[in-house]
Amino acid sequence: xxxxxxxxxxxxxxxxxxxxxxxxxxxxxxxxxxxxxxxxxxxxxxxxxxxxxxxxxxxxxxxxxxxxxxxxxxxxxxxxxxxxxxxxxxxxxxxxxxxxxxxxxxxxxxxxxxxxxxxxxxxxxxxxxxxxxxxxxxxxxxxxxxxxxxxxxxxxxxxxxxxxxxxxxxxxxxxxxxxxxxxxxxxxxxxxxxxxxxxxxxxxxxxxxxxxxxxxxxxxxxxxxxxxxxxxxxxxxxxxxxxxxxxxxxxxxxxxxxxxxxxxxxxxxxxxxxxxxxxxxxxxxxxxxxxxxxxxxxxxxxxxxxxxxxxxxxxxxxxxxxxx
Amino acid sequence: xxxxxxxxxxxxxxxxxxxxxxxxxxxxxxxxxxxxxxxxxxxxxxxxxxxxxxxxxxxxxxxxxxxxxxxxxxxxxxxxxxxxxxxxxxxxxxxxxxxxxxxxxxxxxxxxxxxxxxxxxxxxxxxxxxxxxxxxxxxxxxxxxxxxxxxxxxxxxxxxxxxxxxxxxxxxxxxxxxxxxxxxxxxxxxxxxxxxxxxxxxxxxxxxxxxxxxxxxxxxxxxxxxxxxxxxxxxxxxxxxxxxxxxxxxxxxxxxxxxxxxxxxxxxxxxxxxxxxxxxxxxxxxxxxxxxxxxxxxxxxxxxxxxxxxxxxxxxxxxxxxxxxxxxxxxxxxxxxxxxxxxxxxxxxxxxxxxxxxxxxxxxxxxxxxxxxxxxxxxxxxxxxxxxxxxxxxxxxxxxxxxxxxxxxxxxxxxxxxxxxxxxxxxxxx
Numbered sequence: 032x033x034x035x036x037x038x039x040x041x042x043x044x045x046x047x048x049x050x051x052x053x054x055x056x057x058x059x060x061x062x063x064x065x066x067x068x069x070x071x072x073x074x075x076x077x078x079x080x081x082x083x084x085x086x087x088x089x090x091x092x093x094x095x096x097x098x099x100x101x102x103x104x105x106x107x108x109x110x111x112x113x114x115x116x117x118x119x120x121x122x123x124x125x126x127x128x129x130x131x132x133x134x135x136x137x138x139x140x141x142x143x144x145x146x147x148x149x150x151x152x153x154x155x156x157x158x159x160x161x162x163x164x165x166x167x168x169x170x171x172x173x174x175x176x177x178x179x180x181x182x183x184x185x186x187x188x189x190x191x192x193x194x195x196x197x198x199x200x201x202x203x204x205x206x207x208x209x210x211x212x213x214x215x216x217x218x219x220x221x222x223x224x225x226x227x228x229x230x231x232x233x234x235x236x237x238x239x240x241x242x243x244x245x246x247x248x249x250x251x252x253x254x255x256x257x258x259x260x261x262x263x264x265x266x267x268x269x270x271x272x273x274x275x276x277x278x279x280x281x282x283x284x285x286x287x288x289x290x291x292x293x294x295x296x297x298x299x300x301x302x303x304x305x306x307x308x309x310x311x312x313x314x315x316x317x318x319x320x321x322x323x324x325x326x327x328x329x330x331x332x333x334x335x336x337x338x339x340x341x342x343x344x345x346x347x348x349x350x351x352x353x354x355x
Numbered sequence: 356x357x358x359x360x361x362x363x364x365x366x367x368x369x370x371x372x373x374x375x376x377x378x379x380x381x382x383x384x385x386x387x388x389x390x391x392x393x394x395x396x397x398x399x400x401x402x403x404x405x406x407x408x409x410x411x412x413x414x415x416x417x418x419x420x421x422x423x424x425x426x427x428x429x430x431x432x433x434x435x436x437x438x439x440x441x442x443x444x445x446x447x448x449x450x451x452x453x454x455x456x457x458x459x460x461x462x463x464x465x466x467x468x469x470x471x472x473x474x475x476x477x478x479x480x481x482x483x484x485x486x487x488x489x490x491x492x493x494x495x496x497x498x499x500x501x502x503x504x505x506x507x508x509x510x511x512x513x514x515x516x517x518x519x520x521x522x523x524x525x526x527x528x529x530x531x532x533x534x535x536x537x538x539x540x541x542x543x544x545x546x547x548x549x550x551x552x553x554x555x556x557x558x559x560x561x562x563x564x565x566x567x568x569x570x571x572x573x574x575x576x577x578x579x580x581x582x583x584x585x586x587x588x589x590x591x592x593x594x595x596x597x598x599x600x601x602x603x604x605x606x607x608x609x610x611x612x613x614x615x616x617x618x619x620x621x622x623x624x625x626x627x628x629x630x631x632x633x634x635x636x637x638x639x640x641x642x643x644x645x646x647x648x649x650x651x652x653x654x655x656x657x658x659x660x661x662x663x664x665x666x667x668x669x670x671x672x673x674x675x676x677x678x679x680x681x682x683x684x685x686x687x688x689x690x691x692x693x694x695x696x697x698x699x700x701x702x703x704x705x706x707x708x709x710x711x712x713x714x715x716x717x718x719x720x721x722x723x724x725x726x727x728x729x730x731x732x733x734x735x736x737x738x739x740x741x742x743x744x745x746x747x748x749x750x751x752x753x754x755x756x757x758x759x760x761x762x763x764x765x766x767x768x769x770x771x772x773x774x775x776x777x778x779x780x781x782x783x784x785x
Contacts, residue, residue, distance in 0.1 A: 226611040226612060227611075228611075229608065229609065229610070229611045230607070230608050230611075231608060231609075233609075235610065235611040238548065238610070239545070239546055239547050239548040240541075240545060240546075240547050240548075241541060241543065241545055242545075243545035243546060244545070
């Protein structure tokens, strides 16, 4: 029942009623997710009952949400940057982060298994704290820290001050200019991709289980594109988060013309394929595309998408390894 | 006493021990390829059935295979073998008996692989007895006991057909009658991989079997004459090697990754295939025979799965299809010099004759083993009120349901506790 008062319940209801209208519209769907999250923030601040935020802040999403590539359902991935490095702010935003994670979970975004949520102190920091943390991550070069840095690079502001993220990403950009080894280190987390094209050029489908005969679009197709393009974006200091926007920025630079040939069309097609997999009332099968029943033409197209992904992934690795 | 007689006896006794140690290989193979909850059962029942099969072989099997007064199916003397020596034999008859007993035991062990993870213990008991009387001795008599296939010139040096194909056909019948394990196939027609719990066991099993196979094949010379057993051993090793390499390559090419279970099966398939032909073919041919067997086992496992036949420890795709191929292979590769039984193969000027003999042998033996095993199991199912454990027992595992104790007590008892906790929680919340 809509009483006009904004609550988690009413947001959830609104989400469920309207989400199916974005069946064929990825941009619309992602903007819709943004709207929901903003509403959740509003309710969270009210529920917290500690008044308005004590200083300027920036609430960001990362992961597929950050890249504007979110499907109908996905885990929450978000973090918080606040300007003042004071005890009052620490306490306020920590409590707000926790409320946000619970609120999002209520509305239908499952908790992030990797704890990339504003409720986690690692992902809820003052601007200064973030700066120090990013530097520490870059210096430590541990596998986990490198992973966090790449996740952070996909961050996009949902609500609050826009420039913070950009300034923090500049910290990464500047550091890697001075320490070219860092980019090589970034490769460590993205070297492995699921083997999807066999030696005879065949598509390697799932052998067992409910998805027998399918391919996992997320790991086999998206991951090579997204990871390779992200590394180039870090290298070139591109602040855009969506993979398509990154590609179009990169292709403006001559040196990537050859490398990124067919990349944009293929990635767009891939997004369309993935969206076509969603069934309105069943959110589970979202990443698996059945290959067996596919028309010949489509099979060919998929193969082309997969092959291009693997090629770009391999060539970017080679480029980074050579260039540093 | 004649030194050759003693040497032959000693060599064959060593070989018999090697073959009996293969039972250990099968314990590890089957336990490693199945789940923890059935490990104790698998290990225990394999020792038990070896014991039972030994008694059946002593009481009836040996006489049915090698006894006198033979009818079309079996011999009819020498039951309850007393240890008598046959006059003028090249080795001690007692040693020959133990060696043959080991072969019979291997065949039933292969057959019981088709029962894995879901048959009642009592089904193992009854089938071991009936297989040891009605199935194995008939085929062994036909080919090795002077029966019609022996007269026909069938080449099966150490038992690709007699031991492996016979066992595999019984396993096929069993897995069809028992139906797939719970959770193997989904309603939508897709299948699941029920992964074995220990690949290290499986790999050690393959090594143990590989070594044991020197007893199986080279020992089947039952003689040290001319050191011919060395040639047989050489062919045996190369076929196993080629099988392992071929299976690795084909899985790498088709699946994109070298698949460990396939690789291990490839070595075994090479061994199964060379079992018939090891004494009749040139060294290079044994490489070809093993290589083809490695490819065949990969595709036959996939074929069976696509037909919704659950072959839990690959009895059919490792012992069945490669057993057929190995027997047929002498029809192509048997050389003039080595074909002491039958005739040379197609590639050595023998024309299609030997291939025809081999084909007939495989067809008749395979069909006989399958049909009789199927009938035995079907009757057992009717008479024993089913030969499969209940769904609940299958889920809790045969260790506890059939024997009352676990092969891995620490792990399984903890798991059981967790299940109970979950169950009680479910009850509370519902």
